[in-house]
Amino acid sequence: DMKVTQMPRYLIKRMGENVLLECGQDMSHETMYWYRQDPGLGLQLIYISYDVDSNSEGDIPKGYRVSRKKREHFSLILDSAKTNQTSVYFCASSSWTGYAEQFFGPGTRLTVL
Amino acid sequence: GQQVQQSPASLVLQEGENAELQCNFSTSLNSMQWFYQRPGGSLVSLFYNPSGTKHSGRLTSTTVIKERRSSLHISSSQTTDSGTYLCALRHYNQGKLIFGQGTKLSIKP
Numbered sequence: 001d002m003k004v005t006q007m008p009r010y011l012i013k014r015m016g017e018n019v020l021l022e023c024g025q026d027m028s029h030e031t032m033y034w035y036r037q038d039p040g041l042g043l044q045l046i047y048i049s050y051d052v053d054s055n056s057e058g059d060i061p062k063g064y065r066v067s068r069k070k071r072e073h074f075s076l077i078l079d080s081a082k083t084n085q086t087s088v089y090f091c092a093s094s095s096w097t098g099y100a101e102q103f104f105g106p107g108t109r110l111t112v113l
Numbered sequence: 114g115q116q117v118q119q120s121p122a123s124l125v126l127q128e129g130e131n132a133e134l135q136c137n138f139s140t141s142l143n144s145m146q147w148f149y150q151r152p153g154g155s156l157v158s159l160f161y162n163p164s165g166t167k168h169s170g171r172l173t174s175t176t177v178i179k180e181r182r183s184s185l186h187i188s189s190s191q192t193t194d195s196g197t198y199l200c201a202l203r204h205y206n207q208g209k210l211i212f213g214q215g216t217k218l219s220i221k222p
Contacts, residue, residue, distance in 0.1 A: 031208050043199075045209040058209060090156065092210075100144060100203060101161035102210055107154075 002027050004105035006091050012111045019078035021108050023091030029103075031096045032074040034058075034066065036087040037107075043090065049074055050096065081112045116140045117202055119213035127221050132187040134216045136200035145176045145183045146210065148199040156199065159185070190220045 005024045013019050025032065034046040035058075045058030047066040055066050063085060067075045074093075078085055088109050094102040120135045136145070144163040148156040160167050160174035162183065167174045171190075176183040187194055197217050201210035 033209065042214055043201075043210070043212045048208050050208070094208070096208060099161070100208075101158060102146060102201075102203075103158065104148075104156040109153075 002103060004091055004093055004103050006089075006105035006108050008108060009106060010109050012113065013081050014113050015083055016080050017112075019081045019085075019110065019112075021076040021078075021089055021091075021110070023074045023076070023105055025072055025074075025091075025093040025103070027093060027103065028071065029093035029095055030071065031094050032068065033092040033094075033102070034064070034074070034076045035090045035092065036060070037090060038087050046076065046089075081110075083112050086110060086112045116211050117200060117213040119198075119200055119216050121216060122214065123217040123219070125219045125221065126190050128190060128192055130190055132185075132190050132194070132218060134185040134187075134198050134200075134218070136183040136185075136213055138181050138183075138202050138211075140202070140211075141205045142176075142178055142181070143203045143205045145174075146201050146203070147174055147183070147185050148201065149196055150199060150215075151196045154196075159198075187218075190218075192220045192222050194218060195220045 007022045030051045032049045035043045049055045049068045091105040092102045118137045147159040162174045171188045173186040197215045199215045201212045
């Protein structure tokens with residue numbers, strides 16, 4: 001069953017706290033992504049990971065970092081969260097070559113107070 | 114400028130009518146993907162369509178690369194089709210998807 005999972009689904013944090021968002025996939029995809037979705041701005045890429053320990057910045061990486069130690073798992077870390085990082089975060093995965101359909105997780109709704 | 118433009122921004126139809134959603138892009142295409150999203154929901158992939166025409170039930174996606182456009186046709190619409198439809202292109206040499214702003218579809222009973 002092809003699936004991308006995200007934990008937690010909802011999270012409320014105070015400004016300055018650290019945040020860890022987790023993503024998993026069971027399709028052995030080498031490529032994984034973190035996007036955020038904001039009203040009026042659509043979906044924007046934060047980071048892309050091409051495989052274990054092979055990560056690249058996307059369009060809006062400032063204030064975020066990522067970790068990928070296993071192919072099936074990709075984490076997004078916010079060190080000292082800011083109120084403007086309140087958003088819905090989506091993780092996705094795909095193959096890099098050939099059939100490259102991206103599969104998305106259910107999303108994490110993060111509120112930073 | 115915006116690389117992916119969707120039209121219309123919103124569309125209201127009566128149940129049973131057909132819907133035609135358009136996506137135009139201004140950059141080189143590797144593949145086109147269409148998604149469906151309910152308010153507060155995730156992105157459900159409808160079609161991965163690099164070129165040509167694909168069918169899935171009442172849905173049809175057509176991508177014409179040299180005209181830089183893709184369309185999504187919904188026949189005999191139902192109230193459960195209501196939601197936002199997003200197109201996204203995967204650029205050559207880039208893994209990321211570039212999303213359009215979406216078409217908000219409302220189907221009235």
